[in-house]
Amino acid sequence: MRLEDIENTIQYFARTNMFTVLQMQREEADRAINAVNPDTLLNSPTDDLVKQIVDTYKLDVPVLLRHDAHMDEPREITISKQDYGRTIQQTGTILVLHVPFTGDPGMFWIQPTSYDSAPPSGNLNGQELTLKMRGTNLSSEAVEKHFNSILDNFERYFNWQRPNADQFLTELTQRAHQTIEHRKTRLLADRNMVANLPFKIKARSGSQTYVAPLKRTPIQIQRTAASGPFKPEPALAEVDYQHILKVIEGMTQTMERNPSTFAKLDEEALRDMYLVPLNGHFEGAASGETFNAAGKTDIIIRVEDRNIFIGECKIWRGPKYLNEAIDQLLSYLTWRDTKTAIIIFNRNKGLSAVLASVQETMNAHPQRKHGAKVEGETRFRYVLGNPADASREVIITVLVFDVPT
Numbered sequence: 401m402r403l404e405d406i407e408n409t410i411q412y413f414a415r416t417n418m419f420t421v422l423q424m425q426r427e428e429a430d431r432a433i434n435a436v437n438p439d440t441l442l443n444s445p446t447d448d449l450v451k452q453i454v455d456t457y458k459l460d461v462p463v464l465l466r467h468d469a470h471m472d473e474p475r476e477i478t479i480s481k482q483d484y485g486r487t488i489q490q491t492g493t494i495l496v497l498h499v500p501f502t503g504d505p506g507m508f509w510i511q512p513t514s515y516d517s518a519p520p521s522g523n524l525n526g527q528e529l530t531l532k533m534r535g536t537n538l539s540s541e542a543v544e545k546h547f548n549s550i551l552d553n554f555e556r557y558f559n560w561q562r563p564n565a566d567q568f569l570t571e572l573t574q575r576a577h578q579t580i581e582h583r584k585t586r587l588l589a590d591r592n593m594v595a596n597l598p599f600k601i602k603a604r605s606g607s608q609t610y611v612a613p614l615k616r617t618p619i620q621i622q623r624t625a626a627s628g629p630f631k632p633e634p635a636l637a638e639v640d641y642q643h644i645l646k647v648i649e650g651m652t653q654t655m656e657r658n659p660s661t662f663a664k665l666d667e668e669a670l671r672d673m674y675l676v677p678l679n680g681h682f683e684g685a686a687s688g689e690t691f692n693a694a695g696k697t698d699i700i701i702r703v704e705d706r707n708i709f710i711g712e713c714k715i716w717r718g719p720k721y722l723n724e725a726i727d728q729l730l731s732y733l734t735w736r737d738t739k740t741a742i743i744i745f746n747r748n749k750g751l752s753a754v755l756a757s758v759q760e761t762m763n764a765h766p767q768r769k770h771g772a773k774v775e776g777e778t779r780f781r782y783v784l785g786n787p788a789d790a791s792r793e794v795i796i797t798v799l800v801f802d803v804p805t
Contacts, residue, residue, distance in 0.1 A: 413519040413557045415509035418564050421459070429457040429572060433579050438587050444791050446580050447770065447783075453576040459565035461558050462503030464529065464551060472496040479536060492536040497547050499529045512560035520553040529554070636701065636708045641739040644678065644709065645779070645797060648743060651677050652801045662803060670745060670803075671713040674699055699741075707732055711741045716754055716800075719761040726765055729794060730786060739795045745803040751778075755800055762798060769793065 432453060441449070472495075479492035505524055523530040531550055533543070636644075651674055655662045662670070678699070699711030710732060712725045722744070729740050746754045759772055762782050771782030778800040786792040 410523060411519055411521045412508040412554075413511050413515060415511075417511045418513050418561065421510050422564065422568055425457045425459070425568070425572070426575065429453050429576060430579060432456065433576065433583060441580070442584060442587060445793050446577060446584070448791070449580050450573060450576045453580075454569065454573055458569050458572060459507065459561070460502075460504040461507055461562050461565045462501040462505070463558070464555060465500045465502065466551060469497055469499040471498070477534060479534065490536050492534055493538055495533045495535075495538075495543060497531045497533075499531070499551065500527055501529060502527070507558070507561060510561065512557060513564060514560040515557070518553075519557060520550055522550070522554070634708050636739045638739075641709070641795075643681075645741060645799070647677055647681055648674060648711070648741065648799060649779075652743075652799075652803070655801075655803055667713045667715055667745075671699060671711075674711070674713070674743075708738055709740065710738070711743060713743045714745070716744050716746045716748065719757055722758060722761045723765065726762075726767075726784070726796065729796060730767060730784065740797070742796060742798045744798065744800045746800060747803060751800070751802055758798055758800055762796075 433449075436449070475494045477492050477494050479490045481488045481490055505527065508524060511519075523532070531547060533546060535543075655673070662673070665673070699709075699713070700707055701709040710729060712729060714721060714725050716722075722742070725742050729742070732738075744754075744758065748754065755778060759780060762768065762772060762780065765784065767784040767787060769783045769785050771780065773781040775781055775797070779797060781795065781797045784794050784796060786794070
């Protein structure tokens with residue numbers, strides 16, 4: 401029996417080295433970020449831009465789909481053999497194995513940082529590796545062993561590439577995020593946009609509230625971009641958003657300590673209970689009342705016809721009502737990067753079951769982009785996108801509380 405490779409003349413993993421490729425990918429990713437139209441950059445969520453860059457410039461190491469490999473029908477050929485100066489003609493067989501793979505075909509050319517002196521050979525056709533063999537008096541056991549030996553060699557080289565690709569994925573994600581944020585900051589500065597213009601909410605001096613703040617610091621409205629040509633929009637600073645959530649949590653503790661006072665209140669009345677301490681903590685630049693009611697259960701901060709904070713108060717009645725609250729918040733999306741809260745009051749037994757249902761409902765929502773980020777035992781943060789415009793996002797923090805009955 402004789403078995404040999406034929407036409408596998410292309411030797412892989414030797415055209416360029418891993419260090420050269422990694423540096424090239426870094427430079428190309430930086431150039432791509434700096435080539436993005438400024439309005440597009442400012443209008444797009446950083447995480448979405450990072451994903452585009454990472455998907456384009458990461459190293460996608462192939463995975464051979466050996467279970468999907470298939471062979472052509474064997475073909476007869478005439479094989480010439482030298483025997484003590486004589487040429488002997490024998491009838492043999494050509495075998496062709498097709499092995500599909502996932503990943504980037506370009507990785508076949510990259511020499512990993514670890515390698516040996518015998519890289520494998522074969523032929524590429526799109527997302528398929530083709531191996532061709534010929535021989536005489538072949539057995540299925542010998543053919544299988546021969547093909548598997550070559551495929552094992554390819555996989556050995558891919559496994560040498562994979563640690564560098566995984567490490568580069570982490571580096572590329574961090575690098576892209578930093579580069580995008582740096583360029584956004586520079587563009588905003590170039591357009592004379594400063595973080596504190598033009599609207600401020602400052603702590604009200606001498607306020608007496610239900611919940612005493614740990615630190616009285618000004619709430620500042622920052623500027624972010626709208627869709628289309630760049631136009632700054634007001635946005636609530638993260639530090640002040642967290643302060644608002646703490647005030648809400650503190651007010652809820654007051655309810656828990658005074659059950660008889662709040663036991664019979666409905667959603668709208670409970671909402672009004674939050675307006676008191678919130679407006680006790682903060683005051684607006686144009687009026688004394690920063691937080692206002694709109695509709696039945698909304699708590700709203702409005703700046704220049706934009707809702708920059710919305711709070712929805714809901715008594716827990718199941719996932720259906722939570723989905724309605726989410727969709728209502730999304731319907732307000734005439735802004736970008738607005739911060740919101742859904743305050744859920746549980747008047748049933750079994751808070752653990754309610755928390756599980758809340759998370760399941762939020763995770764299953766079709767517009768969820770990120771989350772949950774768990775910020776407490778009953779506090780979960782999500783980022784959702786606008787169905788009509790993926791560049792517009794809303795941050796929803798869900799707070800779940802047991803309230804008196």
